[in-house]
Amino acid sequence: MALNTDPNIPDPDGFYAELLSAHEGLSDEASVALNARLVLILANHICDRAVLTEALSAATKGDAS
Amino acid sequence: MPLDDRYQLAFKLYPYERSADQDASAPVRHPVVVMGGGPIGVATALDLGLQGIPVVLLDDHEGVGQGSRAICFAKRTLEIAHRYGCGQPMLDKGILWNVGKVFHDDRQVYEFNLLPEDGHRNPAFINLQQPYFERFLVERVREAQAQGAPIELRGENRIDAVDVKEDHVLIDITTPEGPYQIEADWLIGCDGASSPLRKMMGLDFEGRVFEDNFLIADITMKAEFPTERWFWFEPHFKSGDSALLHKQPDGVWRIDFQLGWDIDRAEEMKEENIRRRLDAMLGPDVDYDLVWSSIYTFQCRRMKKFRHGRVIFAGDAAHQVSPFGARGANSGIQDVDNLGWKLGLVLNGTAPESLLDTYDVERRHGADENILNSSRSTDFITPKSKISHVFRNAVLDLAEHHAFARPLVNSGRLSVPCVYDGLPLNTPDALADGPARTRPGAPCPDAPLKDGFLLDHLGGDFVLLGIGADVPSQTEVEGAALRGLTVPADGDIKDRYLGDRPGAIYLIRPDQHVAARWPAYDAELVRAALARAIGKD
Numbered sequence: 001m002a003l004n005t006d007p008n009i010p011d012p013d014g015f016y017a018e019l020l021s022a023h024e025g026l027s028d029e030a031s032v033a034l035n036a037r038l039v040l041i042l043a044n045h046i047c048d049r050a051v052l053t054e055a056l057s058a059a060t061k062g063d064a065s
Numbered sequence: 066m067p068l069d070d071r072y073q074l075a076f077k078l079y080p081y082e083r084s085a086d087q088d089a090s091a092p093v094r095h096p097v098v099v100m101g102g103g104p105i106g107v108a109t110a111l112d113l114g115l116q117g118i119p120v121v122l123l124d125d126h127e128g129v130g131q132g133s134r135a136i137c138f139a140k141r142t143l144e145i146a147h148r149y150g151c152g153q154p155m156l157d158k159g160i161l162w163n164v165g166k167v168f169h170d171d172r173q174v175y176e177f178n179l180l181p182e183d184g185h186r187n188p189a190f191i192n193l194q195q196p197y198f199e200r201f202l203v204e205r206v207r208e209a210q211a212q213g214a215p216i217e218l219r220g221e222n223r224i225d226a227v228d229v230k231e232d233h234v235l236i237d238i239t240t241p242e243g244p245y246q247i248e249a250d251w252l253i254g255c256d257g258a259s260s261p262l263r264k265m266m267g268l269d270f271e272g273r274v275f276e277d278n279f280l281i282a283d284i285t286m287k288a289e290f291p292t293e294r295w296f297w298f299e300p301h302f303k304s305g306d307s308a309l310l311h312k313q314p315d316g317v318w319r320i321d322f323q324l325g326w327d328i329d330r331a332e333e334m335k336e337e338n339i340r341r342r343l344d345a346m347l348g349p350d351v352d353y354d355l356v357w358s359s360i361y362t363f364q365c366r367r368m369k370k371f372r373h374g375r376v377i378f379a380g381d382a383a384h385q386v387s388p389f390g391a392r393g394a395n396s397g398i399q400d401v402d403n404l405g406w407k408l409g410l411v412l413n414g415t416a417p418e419s420l421l422d423t424y425d426v427e428r429r430h431g432a433d434e435n436i437l438n439s440s441r442s443t444d445f446i447t448p449k450s451k452i453s454h455v456f457r458n459a460v461l462d463l464a465e466h467h468a469f470a471r472p473l474v475n476s477g478r479l480s481v482p483c484v485y486d487g488l489p490l491n492t493p494d495a496l497a498d499g500p501a502r503t504r505p506g507a508p509c510p511d512a513p514l515k516d517g518f519l520l521d522h523l524g525g526d527f528v529l530l531g532i533g534a535d536v537p538s539q540t541e542v543e544g545a546a547l548r549g550l551t552v553p554a555d556g557d558i559k560d561r562y563l564g565d566r567p568g569a570i571y572l573i574r575p576d577q578h579v580a581a582r583w584p585a586y587d588a589e590l591v592r593a594a595l596a597r598a599i600g601k602d
Contacts (some may be wrong), residue, residue: 005467012472013441020444023452031452054153058467 003054066124068221068241077194078102078203081221087245095121096412098236098249100224100262102126104135105380105397106193106255107202107218111149112405114209114216115525117154118412122216123238125223129203132357133194133283136311136319137391141482141508142398144577148524151205155198159191160312165294167476169461171301175471179479184557185511186518190479192313195394202369227252227265227376252376253407260382266373272366273440275387276540277325277447280305280360282339285316286353295351296476298446298461304342307446307476307564317356320346323447330360340491343411353516363387365436365443371400372425382588384432389442389477392435399482400428406525406575410599420600423490438478445475482508485578490595492572492581499582500564509577512557519558522550524577527595532558533568536586540596574598 009015023031043052074084086093096416097113099106102124113120116434138155152259163179179189180577186359206216225244226237238245253260263270284570295310302308303324307478313319322342329462332338339358347353367384371377380397448454463470485491486507494505502510512519526546529536533554552558563569572581572594579595597600 005469007469007472009469009472013438013475013478016460016473016475017441017444020453021457023450025451028451058463061466 003051003058005058066225066239068239069288070126072126072130073129074126074128076129078121078200079124079218079220080127082219083240083242083243084217084219087240087242087246089245092235092246092248094233094250096119096546097252097253097408098123098234098247098251099253099255101254101256101382102128102218102220103380104199104202104394105256105382105401106253107199107206108145108149108384108401109255109379109405110216110218111151111202111206111209113354113408114206114214114399115149116409117215118215118409119215121249122218123222123236124220125221125225126217128223129196129199132359133196133281133313133317133319135195135198135391135394135502136313136480137395138191138193138198139391139395139480140185140187140189141480142395143191144511144520145398145402145445146201147186147520148526148577149202149205150208151201153199154204155193156187156191158197158201158314159174159189159193160292160314161191162292162312163189164291165296165476167464168295168297168300169458169465170299172465174464174474177471184513186520187511190391192311192319194313194317196313197314198394206598214445224256224262224265227262229266229376232375250375250412250541253404253408254376254378254382255380256382257354258381258385260378262376263368263378263382263406266376268373270366270385271369272364272385272436274364275362275443275447277330277443278324278326278330278333278360278362279388280322280324280333280339280342280358282320282343282358283313283317283356284320284343284353285356286318286347286351288347288351288353290318298476300346302345308346309476324360325356327524328360330488333360361388363443365440367429367432367436370425371428372421377404377408377421377424379428383428384436388436388439389446390439390479390481392437392439393475395480396431396435396572396575399431400424402576403428403431407600409575410545416599417601423488423600427485427488427490430485430488434483435480442477444477446477454591470472482499484508490574490580490598490600492590492597495581495583495590496566496569498564499566499569500561503562503571503579503582505579505581507579509571509579510561512561514552514558516536519552520577523573525575527575527580527598528573529591530562530571530573531568531586532562532571533571534586536570540557542592543599543601545595545599547591547595572598 097120099122111120228235297308307323309321311319379400491505531551536549538549580598
């Protein structure tokens, strides 16, 4: 299965608000740690190694800075 | 305290005239008094006046203040204006737009098209300066007055105090010729975000304050920009943390710059500083004139309750949102649409007073939806923390190449009317496999009908709509007039109201929201649903 980059999340605004609220009140360090845990949890759910490699590549190219 | 002008007028629409009430020996009683002659107040007077209900509107000025202010008027507002008989001049004057572009720095992140659905009288949005919107409403009031509608607009009549009694309100008014008093069975507060009425009554107004300032500059220019909505996050021209470009009638462009929280307001309002930002954005070769400018801050908040006995609040006086999504004036007009028929039925004795509590419930539901959407847009546009900013820019970076990130980009979720899901006036859906968009509580979607449109035939009264099914043409149910309308089951009406069914019966409220729907006509079910919809259940 290829990496799905089509809109795939129902209620995108609600999801985004929930994501930000998980970070509310955290220090920068704690936020980075939360993100790391989240990536690992989501990666495990995806489980397909080829898809994870594609996702890593997409995120790397997305770095415009 | 003498009357003084808090602002300059764009249009003088209701000059002060002495009223007979000022010479009466005792305060004259009126069924409805409206406080505030802005768009929400005038629309309220118009709605009630067209029903034949005497209404007196009081405003401390003689017309509409300057400044484009609310510039985006949504389809639902235009539909309501059309029902009032003043939608056409708004459409004729307004600017139509469908395409929006979103930029980050110097890159276009994506482009959207509102792709308005065919088969509606009105477009998704028009851009129109608020003073025109108000003027068209007042011109319709003048026309209705000439046809006998009992509406009075009293300019330079400032309400200074209210004494709220059990069954009426005593009102102290100041005019250029001195004070007088009147009484109102019902007082409707449409006196804006900083509502003096709310303060006189010591009522709460709670919510979130957003720590940011936005500069509005309205300009006319020769340069050719397309009629599109352009929004920049962190623009390369550095005129603000975000910027918005949007076209208005009369060759005027609205430009908004996000300035941040700690600013020197007086310094930023100097023309040379406004021009510095505009020059950076437009480039050195663009010639423009500055028409109007203002700096605004905003809050997302509402009153706990919109009804306080014989006093009812509507529009910004009751709830305030950020400007992103055009949910301020548009939601206020929906308040009026909701309140008008309910107050009419209570005043003529058809419905119990408790029907007005459903205005409170339904419009608080609407306000909460608008506040939620506009708060989320604001959080995206002005991130409150470092991590929020990181996520925002990650979304923008990904959106350029990946479609999945585009729905997360939030530069304003444009105003749509809310559905009164699960609220007390609805009868449970008896057409469960019918289209979701026309479920009980939903505003009726428009559709072509004969030479015009379906919505032309709905509203004002309760309507029993038979689609591919006969209904009685006119009856009276529970003391309320019920107009029957039988239409063929084809075209957009079939898609929007029937789905795969051969026919259906809809009970439509006077504000064009669905109260109930069934597969077939049953007089007793209709009676029960109408009783419920007017609060008799």
